[in-house]
Amino acid sequence: MDLVINGTRQTVDDAICVTRLLDLLAVDPSRVAVEVNRELVTRKSFDDTRLADGDAVEVVTFVGGG
Amino acid sequence: MAPDTYAVGPFRFESRLFLGTGKYATHSLMTDALDASGCQVVTVAVRRDVLSADGDRKKDNILDHLDFDRYTVLPNTAGCFNAADAIRSARLARELLDGLGNAGARWVKLEVLADKKTLLPDPVQTLEATRALTDLGFCVLAYSNDDPILAARLKSAGAASVMPAGSPIGSGQGILNPHNIRLCLEYLKTDDPDYPVIVDAGVGTASDVTIAMELGADGVLLNTGVACADDPVRMARAMNHAIQAGRLAWLSGRIPRKPYASASSPTDGTIASGAAGAAGQAPAHVS
Numbered sequence: 001m002d003l004v005i006n007g008t009r010q011t012v013d014d015a016i017c018v019t020r021l022l023d024l025l026a027v028d029p030s031r032v033a034v035e036v037n038r039e040l041v042t043r044k045s046f047d048d049t050r051l052a053d054g055d056a057v058e059v060v061t062f063v064g065g066g
Numbered sequence: 067m068a069p070d071t072y073a074v075g076p077f078r079f080e081s082r083l084f085l086g087t088g089k090y091a092t093h094s095l096m097t098d099a100l101d102a103s104g105c106q107v108v109t110v111a112v113r114r115d116v117l118s119a120d121g122d123r124k125k126d127n128i129l130d131h132l133d134f135d136r137y138t139v140l141p142n143t144a145g146c147f148n149a150a151d152a153i154r155s156a157r158l159a160r161e162l163l164d165g166l167g168n169a170g171a172r173w174v175k176l177e178v179l180a181d182k183k184t185l186l187p188d189p190v191q192t193l194e195a196t197r198a199l200t201d202l203g204f205c206v207l208a209y210s211n212d213d214p215i216l217a218a219r220l221k222s223a224g225a226a227s228v229m230p231a232g233s234p235i236g237s238g239q240g241i242l243n244p245h246n247i248r249l250c251l252e253y254l255k256t257d258d259p260d261y262p263v264i265v266d267a268g269v270g271t272a273s274d275v276t277i278a279m280e281l282g283a284d285g286v287l288l289n290t291g292v293a294c295a296d297d298p299v300r301m302a303r304a305m306n307h308a309i310q311a312g313r314l315a316w317l318s319g320r321i322p323r324k325p326y327a328s329a330s331s332p333t334d335g336t337i338a339s340g341a342a343g344a345a346g347q348a349p350a351h352v353s
Contacts, residue, residue, distance in 0.1 A: 006114040006115070006117055007114070018103060027117065027167075028244065029114060030165055030166065031115075032162070033161040033162040038154065040157045040158060043164075045167045046234075058114065058117045059117060060108040060158050060162075061112075061115040061128055061129070062111065062113075062127070062139075062141070062159075063111050063112075063113045064089065064090060064110065064111070065088045065110050065142055065289075066087075066089075066111075066235070066267075066288070
């Protein structure tokens, strides 16, 4: 299935959860926050949140800012 | 003497300088500047993580360079141009900081901008987001125009602090309208003198910080003035002195401005001038 991850379309295995996606992306889950289709996914829901074809996923972290 | 501290929402600080972490050439330059500034609060922004399919991603995260025991992280909603995006950004930041066990999860610097050219805040969207985020349990520090009426509205909407702009973000123009900042302070602090007002944005050099503090602000937030100085660490030290100078001057009560001179030295006892013996005094007989 296809996901739009941080604005870029990517193909991943069907029916993965957020935890598995972050693992595939080599992202440390403690260093990011995640939205799916503009809704916040809390850290404790990463395992239970299944992704579906066409979902828009935002994976954010902190950068320098004022 | 008891330390001169102040509170913003659930936090209490001694340093009155909030320093941004953007635009530094390197992380080590940033940490040196933070250290030299004496700040206790640092701002950060929420952005998409740099990802790539092959797992080869940028690993150097700002979180690895901030001493959480020393600095309270204040996430901002910079780059948001409507209330909805600012609320999303604030919630993402809170989730991130919560996961890290960081106290900064409790507050947010709300920035809802109106226009890319001036980066001036959108007053209507800022007010709306202040209400919504306060309802969601955030301690909201609202970046605002230097408009006393809007400042009072933001406070009524629940803002824990109002942050009037000195001048546009990154412009280095300093405090363009000290009269309006003074009115903001009056409108926010009358009958509530401890309500924290942090002047945010536009600082170009140390004297700008001092001027803000001399007007009676509780603190100043700046980023570009330090990060983009030729010598950021030395400028951070200057800002550290400037904020303390301004605070002490405010507490000391400045003299009123007067139209004419008032001599500092006694006017009595000056030596004679003009022709010798013409001072009208009988010569003293010394023997």
